[in-house]
Amino acid sequence: MLLKAALLNVELLLSLLAVGFVVGTIVAVLQVYGGRVLGVLAFVFEWVFRSIPPLVLLFLVYFGPERFGLSISRFLSATIALGLCSSGYQSQIFRGAIQSISSGQMMAARALGMSRTRAIASVILPQALRLSIPGWSNEFSGVMKDTTLAYVVGYNELLRSARAIMDRHYDAAMLSFLTVAIIFLVLTYTGNRALGWLEERTRIPGLQVAGWSEEGHS
Amino acid sequence: MNMPLLKVEDIHKRYGNEEVLRGVSFEVNRGETKVFIGPSGTGKSTLLRCVNQLTPPDKGQVFLEGTEVTHHKSDINRLRASIGFVFQDFNLFAHLTAMQNVSIGPTKVTRMHKEQAQARALAELERVGLGDKANAYPAQLSGGQQQRVSIARALAMDPKLILFDEPTSALDPELIGEVLEVMIELAREGMTMLCVTHEMGFARSVANEIIFMEHGVIVEQGPPQQMFTNPKHQRTGEFLRKISELYGETER
Numbered sequence: 001m002l003l004k005a006a007l008l009n010v011e012l013l014l015s016l017l018a019v020g021f022v023v024g025t026i027v028a029v030l031q032v033y034g035g036r037v038l039g040v041l042a043f044v045f046e047w048v049f050r051s052i053p054p055l056v057l058l059f060l061v062y063f064g065p066e067r068f069g070l071s072i073s074r075f076l077s078a079t080i081a082l083g084l085c086s087s088g089y090q091s092q093i094f095r096g097a098i099q100s101i102s103s104g105q106m107m108a109a110r111a112l113g114m115s116r117t118r119a120i121a122s123v124i125l126p127q128a129l130r131l132s133i134p135g136w137s138n139e140f141s142g143v144m145k146d147t148t149l150a151y152v153v154g155y156n157e158l159l160r161s162a163r164a165i166m167d168r169h170y171d172a173a174m175l176s177f178l179t180v181a182i183i184f185l186v187l188t189y190t191g192n193r194a195l196g197w198l199e200e201r202t203r204i205p206g207l208q209v210a211g212w213s214e215e216g217h218s
Numbered sequence: 219m220n221m222p223l224l225k226v227e228d229i230h231k232r233y234g235n236e237e238v239l240r241g242v243s244f245e246v247n248r249g250e251t252k253v254f255i256g257p258s259g260t261g262k263s264t265l266l267r268c269v270n271q272l273t274p275p276d277k278g279q280v281f282l283e284g285t286e287v288t289h290h291k292s293d294i295n296r297l298r299a300s301i302g303f304v305f306q307d308f309n310l311f312a313h314l315t316a317m318q319n320v321s322i323g324p325t326k327v328t329r330m331h332k333e334q335a336q337a338r339a340l341a342e343l344e345r346v347g348l349g350d351k352a353n354a355y356p357a358q359l360s361g362g363q364q365q366r367v368s369i370a371r372a373l374a375m376d377p378k379l380i381l382f383d384e385p386t387s388a389l390d391p392e393l394i395g396e397v398l399e400v401m402i403e404l405a406r407e408g409m410t411m412l413c414v415t416h417e418m419g420f421a422r423s424v425a426n427e428i429i430f431m432e433h434g435v436i437v438e439q440g441p442p443q444q445m446f447t448n449p450k451h452q453r454t455g456e457f458l459r460k461i462s463e464l465y466g467e468t469e470r
Contacts, residue, residue, distance in 0.1 A: 104305060104307060105312070108305060110272065111301075111305075112298070112322070112375065113323070113327040126313050127313045206358040207355070207357040
């Protein structure tokens with residue numbers, strides 16, 4: 001029963017990360033290249049969603065539409081609320097990576113005749129996203145745990161299922177919570193291993209060697 | 219037809235309080251090689267960047283085959299695609315192999331078919347003597363090799379002219395020769411080139427004209443022979459003697 005519930009956490013995790021990734025990338029790009037108006041908008045967006053506690057946002061997204069007679073599924077509300085929170089954090093991971101890329105890369109792309117958008121998509125992001133993986137794995141571990149927050153809107157995830165076991169068999173309470181803890185240990189370990197593998201796979205040959213590195217010949 | 223390939227008129231550029239370019243004009247005909255020299259900080263690199271609008275000038279006009287590059291309605295991406303640019307520090311795309319660095323222009327900018335672009339890229343890499351390095355990443359190449367890849371990257375776009383911004387200044391002395399060889403070859407094949415460089419051996423062997431700049435203006439311009447032996451301005455002679463001492467003056 002708990003393992004089945006864990007799948008729901010994983011499902012929520014993947015969808016909220018996807019939302020956070022797409023929105024976070026857009027926010028980061030706008031902060032760096034968006035010019036004044038879009039840049040300010042992106043900063044406001046990031047400020048808002050990094051400030052509101054995820055639990056509060058979750059309540060707002062889940063119960064808010066109800067006031068207007070709209071209903072939103074538990075899964076969707078959790079995806080949106082937690083995804084937007086995560087996008088704020090992810091945007092800063094991506095922004096840092098984008099800004100660490102030498103301005104010469106953009107200049108060379110523009111000199112070839114690429115538009116700014118094309119240069120961002122073909123030259124800047126492929127490099128920035130690679131650099132983002134270590135920071136992103138931190139965010140991954142964080143939001144992994146946040147998936148249990150969906151408990152409060154009645155999403156049948158892991159913690160809620162453990163709680164249900166406790167209600168029925170009080171003796172098994174500690175055992176079920178411990179099981180939840182262990183499942184999270186395993187999930188986080190697996191996820192971080194996968195990201196480590198991805199980092200290794202996408203490493204640019206000759207670059208990004210751990211620690212001190214000698215660059216080129218010049 | 220007598221229209222120059224490139225016409226630059228009265229370019230001004232100011233950074234804060236400093237006017238880096240104070241009215242520079244020149245023309246380049248098809249197939250010519252012009253070399254810009256002058257003390258550092260005299261706006262030579264800025265001038266090159268004004269030509270393809272990487273640095274938009276404050277005032278003045280640039281025409282490529284009669285089309286005004288500086289016009290606010292010009293399709294700058296399209297114009298840039300036909301103007302090659304070789305940077306001092308190469309600026310190869312770090313995440314791409316040598317081959318991909320050269321083929322990305324044709325595929326993403328001129329929408330050439332992928333296989334065709336790769337064949338073209340390989341041909342250009344072979345032209346600069348790096349056919350065997352097609353799958354190497356920039357960080358795996360020496361500075362001289364990186365600069366040759368960046369020349370191949372420019373060539374793959376079939377440019378009408380190539381701008382070289384101190385292409386050998388970031389290189390170890392023993393790597394300079396391989397880059398100059400490629401440039402000399404290009405000049406002899408009839409490529410139109412504008413080079414900011416202090417390699418006087420290069421200037422002597424292929425330049426049609428040397429342009430001496432100081433304090434944001436052109437002080438003097440003329441064929442290398444005349445500039446070296448009979449400069450009109452004392453400053454030109456002094457400067458040429460100084461860099462000839464510094465850089466040696468081997469004919470290449």
